[in-house]
Amino acid sequence: MSISEILNKVGPSTSSETFTHEEIKLLLAAEGDDKKLLFDKALQTKLAHLDNYVHLRGLIEYSNICTKYCLYCGVRCKNLKVERYTLSDEEVIECAKLAHELGYGSVALQSGERSDKAFVDKITNLVKEIKKIDNGSLGVTLSLGEQTEETYRRWFEAGAHRYLLRIEASNEDLYYKIHPHDAKHDFKQRLSCIDSLLKIGYQTGTGVMVGLPFQTLDDLADDLLFFKQKDVAMVGMGPFIPHPDTPLWQYRDQIPSAEERMELTLKMIAILRLMMPEINMVAATANQTVDPQGREKAILAGANVIMPNLTPNEFRENYLIYPDKACVKDKPDECHSCLDVRLAAIGHKVLYNAWGDSVAFTRKNAPK
Ligand code: 5AD
Ligand code: FES
Numbered sequence: 001m002s003i004s005e006i007l008n009k010v011g012p013s014t015s016s017e018t019f020t021h022e023e024i025k026l027l028l029a030a031e032g033d034d035k036k037l038l039f040d041k042a043l044q045t046k047l048a049h050l051d052n053y054v055h056l057r058g059l060i061e062y063s064n065i066c067t068k069y070c071l072y073c074g075v076r077c078k079n080l081k082v083e084r085y086t087l088s089d090e091e092v093i094e095c096a097k098l099a100h101e102l103g104y105g106s107v108a109l110q111s112g113e114r115s116d117k118a119f120v121d122k123i124t125n126l127v128k129e130i131k132k133i134d135n136g137s138l139g140v141t142l143s144l145g146e147q148t149e150e151t152y153r154r155w156f157e158a159g160a161h162r163y164l165l166r167i168e169a170s171n172e173d174l175y176y177k178i179h180p181h182d183a184k185h186d187f188k189q190r191l192s193c194i195d196s197l198l199k200i201g202y203q204t205g206t207g208v209m210v211g212l213p214f215q216t217l218d219d220l221a222d223d224l225l226f227f228k229q230k231d232v233a234m235v236g237m238g239p240f241i242p243h244p245d246t247p248l249w250q251y252r253d254q255i256p257s258a259e260e261r262m263e264l265t266l267k268m269i270a271i272l273r274l275m276m277p278e279i280n281m282v283a284a285t286a287n288q289t290v291d292p293q294g295r296e297k298a299i300l301a302g303a304n305v306i307m308p309n310l311t312p313n314e315f316r317e318n319y320l321i322y323p324d325k326a327c328v329k330d331k332p333d334e335c336h337s338c339l340d341v342r343l344a345a346i347g348h349k350v351l352y353n354a355w356g357d358s359v360a361f362t363r364k365n366a367p368k
Contacts, residue, residue, distance in 0.1 A: 061319040100133055
């Protein structure tokens with residue numbers, strides 16, 4: 001089957017149609033004119049379903065204190081070089097107010113993983129405080145790792161309505177090559193967290209890193225089928241970036257080049273846009289780290305969300321999940337004007353002062 005025959009399987013009127021594992025693999029390997037066909041169709045599909053709008057989530061990196069030691073992550077608790085911090089309540093609220101003033105419409109609160117009672121209570125309170133700003137006008141996304149269903153429910157009741165928890169790798173064997181195999185890093189637990197989030201009613205986001213050591217095209221094809229099968233509302237995918245103070249650094253010579261990881265990420269975004277035309281997909285900051293034009297390229301491949309960093313600058317360099325993270329030195333308002341210009345240059349525009357909910361989610365939950 002040719003690439004154009006595969007691409008012709010999906011169209012606006014057949015959005016529930018999906019690709020097979022083998023077809024996805026062929027699309028991931030597309031080069032030259034075939035690759036161009038894929039990217040063209042993905043962009044057209046996005047524009048037809050979601051227009052040329054980009055939604056913003058002001059990212060607040062609340063704390064780099066983490067109880068886990070994932071093998072890829074620069075802020076793993078076993079990395080003793082990291083100076084640990086937690087923002088004060090006032091700092092978090094200031095960031096959220098800034099997001100509101102800048103017209104971002106939503107904030108995303110992200111942190112290293114903790115599940116002790118003090119942390120859970122603190123987050124509950126912070127969500128309530130953020131929701132008080134201008135009578136609940138800010139959307140609240142949480143990205144705070146694995147928690148009990150009860151905790152997820154408390155935060156949902158406090159006003160959070162979106163939650164990001166990347167599966168990181170949907171193949172259990174690969175999962176355990178990039179995480180320790182122990183009770184704290186349990187694949188089944190992660191799956192059950194995603195199921196809890198979906199059940200509670202969050203707009204649930206998941207995703208993977210692309211270009212991991214030991215990852216194959218079969219794994220990537222299965223990742224996309226996993227997102228489709230779970231029918232998630234949001235997906236985030238970005239290139240893996242080896243961090244020198246992590247165990248996976250030793251495999252840095254055995255992974256695809258930065259250019260190849262970027263290219264594969266873009267193909268993943270494009271294929272998923274065809275499979276799930278109405279979900280929210282983020283142009284991850286990791287894209288911009290491996291390629292200065294990376295975020296724009298991700299938007300053109302089918303992404304429709306950007307998460308500008310609002311963390312106070314003095315803390316940002318301590319939240320280096322991976323090295324050379326983009327925008328670490330930029331001031332929030334600089335990012336702001338820079339984004340408008342960059343997006344206009346590629347025919348897109350920010351939709352200000354809106355939550356920017358996932359159209360897929362809204363449609364699924366509309367009263368019948
Ligand atoms: N390279 C790229 N992405 C990473 N993440 C964590 N470490 C790295 C890395 N070294 C991603 C994970 C996580 C998200 C917050 O950042 O997918 O879910
Ligand atoms: Fe940070 Fe452009 S997005 S400077």
